[in-house]
Amino acid sequence: MANFAYTILYVRDVTATIEFYENAFGFQRKFITPDGDYGELITGNTTLSFAQTELAQTNIPEGFTESDPAAKPFAFEIGFTVDNVEEAFQKALNAGATLVSKPKTKPWGQVVSYVRDLNGFLVEICSVVD
Numbered sequence: 001m002a003n004f005a006y007t008i009l010y011v012r013d014v015t016a017t018i019e020f021y022e023n024a025f026g027f028q029r030k031f032i033t034p035d036g037d038y039g040e041l042i043t044g045n046t047t048l049s050f051a052q053t054e055l056a057q058t059n060i061p062e063g064f065t066e067s068d069p070a071a072k073p074f075a076f077e078i079g080f081t082v083d084n085v086e087e088a089f090q091k092a093l094n095a096g097a098t099l100v101s102k103p104k105t106k107p108w109g110q111v112v113s114y115v116r117d118l119n120g121f122l123v124e125i126c127s128v129v130d
Helices: 014-025 053-059 085-094
Strands: 006-011 028-032 038-042 047-052 077-081 098-105 111-116 122-126
Touching (some): 006 014, 014 028, 014 038, 014 047, 014 085, 047 053, 085 122
Parallel strands (some): 006 047, 077 122
């Protein structure tokens, strides 16, 4: 069986992105490389990582589609469960996230909201599903 170890998002500014996630969601920085081209956050069992787009291009020579805050988000989201969705949602907005969808209670009882980070990636902020 495989172990889901990490997700890497390709961004233009690793340090600014790490700082955003620290301020918006309270994650702790694991490290940023001396060159500032790669960094990781401590988020629980799975690590959230960021690689500078130039570094990513060395690993993917055929290129990739870069996230664009002005365009529609990718069909992909990062999900964070929290105790108080409204409070976490507001904290993310105050840290610079862009509003996508205010907190709503789903028919199954889960509270769900959406923002976009500084790079345009979609972030779900939600309660735990019982």
